[in-house]
Amino acid sequence: MSNREAEGGGATRRVDPDAFRKSVSMFATGIVVLTCEDDDGKVHGMTVNSFTSVSLDPPTVLVSLKPGKAHRLISRNGRYGACILNEGQQSFSAHFSGRPQEALRPDFVVREQLPTLSNCLAWFECETVEKVQIHDHTLFVAQVTACGSEGGAPLMFYGSRYHRAAIAA
Secondary structure (H helix, E strand, C coil), X not given: CCHHHHCCCCCXXXXXXXXXXXXXXXXXXXXXXXXXXXXCCCEEEEEECCEEEEEECCEEEEEEECCCHXXXXXXXXXXXXXXXXXXXXXXXXXXXXXXXXXXXXXXXXXXXXXEEECCCXXXXXXXXXXXXXXXXXXXXXXXXXXXXXXXXXXXXXXXXXXXXXXXXX
């Protein structure tokens, strides 16, 4: 037994949720809108910032989701699109995170097989190869079947606020 475990500081120690939220908000991320289709072909989107690359060979990404509509559709269909937002697409982030913008009409395009947002910084078409349950989230590990980028500057999220990159790509 380690000194930490003897002092009651082992794996069962609880971290203050507010302190954890504030600490992880210090990691700057991009903003991604996931896209998936329902059985009627209607496109649904969801804003996430828990999207990351896993491997270059084969090209693999993952996204972490709580249960909900996107989780159900991706679980059922086994595929999703991922759209990295550019600095001019903050309204899309709000729209797909549960704050619909009445005047916003997202333009989806099918570049290969899946709908993704037009004019986004980069896009990916992904087929799920593994699902991993971690507490109240599921990690959807997916192989990228198509991707592309359009250039520009990213929309960033840091300190629980939107930011624009100081240097454009």
